[in-house]
Each structure stands twice: as C-alpha cells, then as structure tokens.
Amino acid sequence: MMKKWRPVIRNFPHMVHGADYNPDQWLNHPEIIEEDMRLMKLAGMNSVSLGIFAWKALEPAEGVYTFEWLDRMMDQLHENGMKVVLATPSGARPAWMDLSHPEVLRVNRNLEKNLHGGRHNHCYTSPYYRRKTAEMNRMLAERYKDHPALGMWHISNEYGGECYCENCQNAFRNWLREKYHNNIEELNEQWWTYFWSHTYSDFDEIEVPSDRGEHMIHGMNLDWKRFVTHQTKTFMENEIRPLREITPDIPVTTNMMETFEGYNPWELAQSVDVISWDNYPAWHENTRKDWEVAADVGFNHDIFRSLKKKPWFMMESTPSLVNWHRVNKLKRPGMHLLSSVQAIAHGADSVQYFQWRKGRGASEKFHGAVIDHVGHEHTRVFHEVKQVGDLLKQLDEVVGTNVEAKAAIIFDWENRWALNDLQGLSDKRNYEQTCKQHYRSLWRQGIATDVISQDSDFSGYHLIVAPMLYLLKPHVADRLKEFVKNGGTLVTSYATGYVNENDLCFMGGFPGDGMMDVTGVWAEEIDSLFEGQENSSRIDLGKGEKTYRIYDFCERVHPRNECKTLAVYDKDFYQGEPALTRNQYGDGCCYHMAARFETEMLFDFYEKICKESGVNPVLEVNIPEGVSIQERVSEDTAYYFIMNFTDKIQSILLPENKEIKDLAGNEVHQLQLGTFDVKIVKETK
Numbered sequence: 001m002m003k004k005w006r007p008v009i010r011n012f013p014h015m016v017h018g019a020d021y022n023p024d025q026w027l028n029h030p031e032i033i034e035e036d037m038r039l040m041k042l043a044g045m046n047s048v049s050l051g052i053f054a055w056k057a058l059e060p061a062e063g064v065y066t067f068e069w070l071d072r073m074m075d076q077l078h079e080n081g082m083k084v085v086l087a088t089p090s091g092a093r094p095a096w097m098d099l100s101h102p103e104v105l106r107v108n109r110n111l112e113k114n115l116h117g118g119r120h121n122h123c124y125t126s127p128y129y130r131r132k133t134a135e136m137n138r139m140l141a142e143r144y145k146d147h148p149a150l151g152m153w154h155i156s157n158e159y160g161g162e163c164y165c166e167n168c169q170n171a172f173r174n175w176l177r178e179k180y181h182n183n184i185e186e187l188n189e190q191w192w193t194y195f196w197s198h199t200y201s202d203f204d205e206i207e208v209p210s211d212r213g214e215h216m217i218h219g220m221n222l223d224w225k226r227f228v229t230h231q232t233k234t235f236m237e238n239e240i241r242p243l244r245e246i247t248p249d250i251p252v253t254t255n256m257m258e259t260f261e262g263y264n265p266w267e268l269a270q271s272v273d274v275i276s277w278d279n280y281p282a283w284h285e286n287t288r289k290d291w292e293v294a295a296d297v298g299f300n301h302d303i304f305r306s307l308k309k310k311p312w313f314m315m316e317s318t319p320s321l322v323n324w325h326r327v328n329k330l331k332r333p334g335m336h337l338l339s340s341v342q343a344i345a346h347g348a349d350s351v352q353y354f355q356w357r358k359g360r361g362a363s364e365k366f367h368g369a370v371i372d373h374v375g376h377e378h379t380r381v382f383h384e385v386k387q388v389g390d391l392l393k394q395l396d397e398v399v400g401t402n403v404e405a406k407a408a409i410i411f412d413w414e415n416r417w418a419l420n421d422l423q424g425l426s427d428k429r430n431y432e433q434t435c436k437q438h439y440r441s442l443w444r445q446g447i448a449t450d451v452i453s454q455d456s457d458f459s460g461y462h463l464i465v466a467p468m469l470y471l472l473k474p475h476v477a478d479r480l481k482e483f484v485k486n487g488g489t490l491v492t493s494y495a496t497g498y499v500n501e502n503d504l505c506f507m508g509g510f511p512g513d514g515m516m517d518v519t520g521v522w523a524e525e526i527d528s529l530f531e532g533q534e535n536s537s538r539i540d541l542g543k544g545e546k547t548y549r550i551y552d553f554c555e556r557v558h559p560r561n562e563c564k565t566l567a568v569y570d571k572d573f574y575q576g577e578p579a580l581t582r583n584q585y586g587d588g589c590c591y592h593m594a595a596r597f598e599t600e601m602l603f604d605f606y607e608k609i610c611k612e613s614g615v616n617p618v619l620e621v622n623i624p625e626g627v628s629i630q631e632r633v634s635e636d637t638a639y640y641f642i643m644n645f646t647d648k649i650q651s652i653l654l655p656e657n658k659e660i661k662d663l664a665g666n667e668v669h670q671l672q673l674g675t676f677d678v679k680i681v682k683e684t685k
C-alpha cells in the first residue's frame with residue numbers, strides 16, 4: 001500500500017479538468033470571453049492552460065510589452081474559480097523576431113534555413129533565443145508570482161525537432177569533446193571510424209549527420225540524438241531557471257508526446273516537477289479493435305507514469321476528433337468518458353483538452369474542441385465533456401494515489417534509436433510494436449505494469465520484460481543479473497546484447513557484456529524471414545500442447561550449462577534447435593525467446609510466468625476480451641477502474657472474498673458494463 005502524493009497543483013486536492021485556452025485569438029471579441037466563463041463552469045471545468053503560442057500578444061514589437069490582456073484574463077479566470085496552467089510562449093515566435101534575429105530560425109537536415117512561419121521551428125542553441133525566452137519567462141513569473149490563479153507552469157509546447165545551423169554544429173562538437181575527454185582517438189575507437197577512411201584527426205573535422213552527408217556511422221548518429229536531447233533539455237532548463245527562482249512553489253511541467261522518437265523523455269523528465277503528455281489515440285479504426293488501441297494507449301500512459309513513478313498530468317486530449325489523422329473519426333458516444341477515465345486509471349490526476357473553443361480560421365479550425373463554432377452548450381460533445389466533469393468531481397479521494405507495479409517492460413529510447421538505425425536484420429524490427437505486443441499480454445490480464453528504461457531502478461519488480469534489448473549501456477547487464485540472482489524473472493529475446501552504448505558490437509558472443517550467464521544461451525546467428533515465411537513451435541504453456549506461429553526473426557541459440565530448452569523450431573535447417581529456453585540463475589530465472597512469436601503465444605506465456613513469479617492481476621476476476629482493469633492505491637484503499645473497450649455488454653463477477661463498494665459506498669458483487677462503459681469501485685483494506 002502506498003502513501004498519497006500531494007496534489008499536482010498545490011492546495012488543489014481535486015481532479016483537474018481543463019483545456020488549452022487561447023483568448024489571445026479572441027481579444028477583439030470580449031463577449032466571447034465573457035461567454036467562455038459561463039460555459040467553462042457549466043462544463044465542470046476548473047483549469048485552463050493559458051498563453052501557449054501567445055508571444056505576439058505579449059510582445060508585439062521588440063521590447064514593447066502588452067501583458068494587460070493576460071492580467072485581465074488571470075483575474076477573470078480566478079473570479080470564475082479556474083486554476084491557470086500558465087504557458088511560456090516559446091513554442092512559436094512573432095515575425096519581427098525571425099526577421100530581426102534570423103539565428104533563431106532552424107536549419108533543416110538539408111542544411112537550408114527555414115523561413116518564418118509554423119511553430120516549433122527554432123534553434124535550441126541560439127544565444128539570442130535562449131536569452132529572450134529567459135527574459136520573457138522572468139517577466140511572466142514576476143508579474144504573476146502572487147496571483148492566486150497560478151497553479152502550474154507549462155513550459156513551451158511539445159518540444160521537438162532539431163537544427164543543423166553553425167551554432168548547433170559547434171555545440172555538437174563541444175558536446176563530443178566533453179563526452180570523449182577531448183580525445184579524438186577515443187571517439188574514433190567508439191565510432192569505429194577506421195571504416196571507409198572516416199578517421200578524424202580533430203573534433204573540428206566533424207560535420208553533423210545531415211541529408212547531405214550521411215556518414216553511416218551509427219555511433220555518430222546515436223551521439224547526435226543524445227546531443228539533440230541535451231540541447232532540448234538545456235533549452236528547457238534555461239526557460240525554467242527564472243521560474244524556479246521567482247516561484248519556487250509552483251510546479252513546472254512540459255507537455256510531451258506519446259512515443260515521440262526525437263528526444264529521450266527520460267532526460268527531460270529529470271528537469272521538471274510534473275510529467276505531462278498529450279494523448280490523441282485513433283479510436284474506431286478499420287484495422288484494429290478499440291481494445292487493441294486501448295492497450296497501446298495504456299502502454300503510453302504507463303511510460304509517462306513510470307518517468308517519475310507518481311501521478312501525472314494529461315495535458316491534452318480531444319473531446320471529439322483531431323484534424324491530423326488520415327481519417328478523423330468522431331469518438332463514439334461514451335468513448336470520451338471512457339478514454340478520459342483510462343488516463344486517470346493509469347495514474348493521471350487531470351483530464352485536459354486541446355482545446356476549449358474552436359478557432360475561426362487557420363489549420364486547427366476543424367480540430368475538436370469543447371465549444372464548437374455554433375457557440376452554445378447544446379452539442380453532443382459539450383454534453384459528454386460535462387459528464388467527465390461530473391465524474392471527476394466525485395474522484396477527489398483518488399487524487400495523489402498511485403499505481404503499484406510488480407511487472408515492468410523495458411522500452412528504452414537509446415536502444416530504439418540504435419535498433420532503428422542499424423543496417424541489417426530486416427525492416428521488420430518494429431521495436432515499439434514488439435514492446436507493445438508484450439505489454440498487451442500483461443494488460444489484458446489486468447496486471448499493473450511500469451514501462452521503464454534500461455537506466456531505471458530494477459528493484460521492487462518481480463518480472464522484467466526486456467524485448468530486443470540490442471544496446472546495453474554500461475552496468476545494465478550486471479544490474480539485470482543482480483535482479484535475477486535476487487529472485488526476479490527476466491524475459492529476453494532475439495537481438496539482445498549485440499552492441500554497447502556506442503553501437504560497437506560486443507566481442508566474444510551475443511548476448512554480450514556477461515548476459516550469456518543470465519540468459520543461459522549463446523546466440524550464434526539470427527535469421528530474418530520474408531513476409532509469408534513462417535516457422536512454428538509446439539509448446540505446453542499450461543494450456544496443453546499448442547503449435548504457435550513464428551515469423552520475422554529466428555535466432556539460433558545454444559543453451560549453456562543448466563539452461564533448459566522449453567520449445568524447439570519445427571522446421572528449416574535449424575529444426576529441433578531451441579526457440580524458447582529457461583535458465584535458472586541464483587534465486588530467479590531468465591526466459592529467452594529466440595524467435596518472434598505470435599500474440600497468442602505471448603498471452604499464454606505471460607499468464608503462466610506471471611503466476612510463477614508472483615505477479616498477480618490487480619483483481620482476481622475473469623476478464624473478458626476487450627475489458628481492462630487498472631488499480632490505483634493509497635495507504636488504505638484500492639480503486640479499481642473497470643473499462644469496457646468493446647461494444648458488447650460485459651459482466652464481471654467480483655471476488656466473493658472482497659468487500660467492494662461503488663463510489664457512493666454501496667456494496668457491489670457484480671458489474672454490468674454497456675458499450676464503452678466504465679465502472680469505478682473501491683476496496684478499503
């Protein structure tokens with residue numbers, strides 16, 4: 001049982017229900033802003049994110065400041081009971097800035113300078129922009145530090161992208177100098193530049209990996225991505241510094257994007273107080289079932305919770321549709337409440353939208369919003385938003401409770417960069433999908449799962465799943481061994497431990513860096529399969545002997561010492577060789593999946609090994625396909641979120657030995673869930 005965390009917004013022990021609010025688009029329409037206040041209260045909102053992209057409205061010309069509208073907005077919102085998540089405006093810039101200080105404009109991968117326009121197109125190195133953003137943020141903090149509406153800082157908006165300008169190139173070289181101790185020989189060795197005569201004599205010779213000079217040096221590409229993360233992070237820290245100094249009690253967040261590959265979120269997470277992210281799943285697709293989408297969304301939520309292992313903030317979601325999917329589908333009735341509760345179930349203490357009111361023009365005029373162009377509250381979407389507001393009001397007691405996971409999946413950004421960049425195997429590497437496929441097997445059993453990086457603390461877990469952990473950073477192998485030795489269960493797969501943190505292959509056999517001891521196998525070689533080519537394996541995973549399909553990858557492994565072969569390939573020249581092994585190591589064990597198995601196998605496999613390793617579902621009930629059960633816990637209460645992501649009526653019989661109540665305190669024994677329905681029940685311990 002866990003202690004409760006303080007509410008994300010200080011002294012505000014409620015679920016936050018809010019939206020991006022852009023009154024700077026409506027300054028010529030005071031009547032609209034007046035009406036917004038009425039409608040926000042009616043929708044059960046208690047918060048807005050304000051000032052995102054408002055630089056022009058705050059500084060219309062260099063050195064000319066017009067904060068008055070924001071003063072009025074802060075007061076007006078406060079008078080209407082709203083908290084403000086106040087944004088720094090660095091996500092987009094006014095034309096005057098780009099024209100007078102072109103160094104802020106990004107240079108693209110083709111080494112061409114962008115023109116003014118769009119957003120998120122600035123250079124993170126530009127000394128001018130760093131100075132300017134810090135000054136702007138200082139002014140905001142000075143002005144609103146004592147304002148009662150100020151609840152949290154929203155730093156910029158969805159940082160992302162990279163710049164190849166001269167300033168960035170120089171910064172990259174300096175970053176490399178520091179990493180490689182000013183020793184070019186060390187860099188040459190780690191990048192294996194001896195290949196194709198790429199050996200450098202000096203750091204100054206290094207050019208960035210751009211579209212005009214593809215070096216094929218994987219170590220360089222990796223370092224470039226690390227550098228981009230570093231540059232983004234220090235840009236953000238530069239934004240945060242004046243805010244922390246002037247308003248030390250106001251938490252700071254930046255809204256991140258699902259599994260965005262461009263920077264490593266684990267790095268940015270260290271510099272903020274609260275994790276937030278923007279959640280835009282594509283529901284109701286033609287190729288995937290909604291519950292499959294829901295499992296993937298659960299994976300995303302669990303990443304962001306795991307970043308700090310505490311309640312987090314859903315900064316954006318849409319109340320209806322987006323405008324940037326290939327096909328922009330309306331959320332079916334009920335889905336809005338269900339998907340909002342799903343975030344809460346995975347540890348969010350907020351439901352926020354992009355955006356409050358649809359703009360009249362420009363690119364997002366048809367993006368879903370709480371208030372449509374019609375302007376009033378008599379819409380389906382408004383009604384569903386209000387339902388969310390009504391429900392969130394009943395969830396004060398859940399605020400600050402957390403998720404307790406005994407299982408974890410390693411989905412590691414640096415590993416992902418290396419896997420995606422490697423030349424070899426096949427184009428079916430699909431690291432992200434593979435991690436999600438494993439995750440889904442835990443999700444459908446109702447097992448609380450953290451999604452962690454290879455640098456995360458492994459203690460406290462009973463089960464760690466590490467699919468395709470191709471790149472091993474220093475000490476990770478030792479830490480995994482320690483975990484297993486102390487009784488943990490580890491699952492590894494083909495393509496484990498091939499390279500070090502700079503993409504240099506381990507010598508002496510894969511999985512390298514000592515991982516052969518714990519996995520109990522030497523992986524001699526790996527075969528990639530074409531579409532339509534398959535292998536299979538007969539295994540008894542507690543459901544009787546079944547034949548499971550194998551596709552994409554077959555590694556040829558040799559069990560060592562006591563390692564046991566649990567299943568073998570049915571055909572090809574490696575017929576009879578191990579496809580699945582189990583190695584006892586200290587008090588724990590490691591399963592190695594030498595091949596990529598079909599989902600059905602993973603379902604059966606994880607059911608079996610979760611039981612074995614003492615990883616229990618949050619609620620011991622029979623879970624029908626498409627239903628998700630998640631749990632949040634405090635010191636004395638467990639809250640169960642039972643969510644039906646299908647259009648079928650589902651019924652769940654609750655365990656007889658537990659006293660489970662609904663939010664009103666009435667005992668419940670059985671739950672009936674309609675289409676896209678959700679029930680929240682609790683158990684006091």
Ligand code: GLA
Nearest residue numbers: 157158278280316322354367
């Ligand atoms: C992102 C941005 C928002 C908006 C939405 C639209 O999350 O942060 O400004 O563009 O997408 O879905």
Ligand code: ZN
Nearest residue numbers: 123163165168
């Ligand atoms: Zn730059």
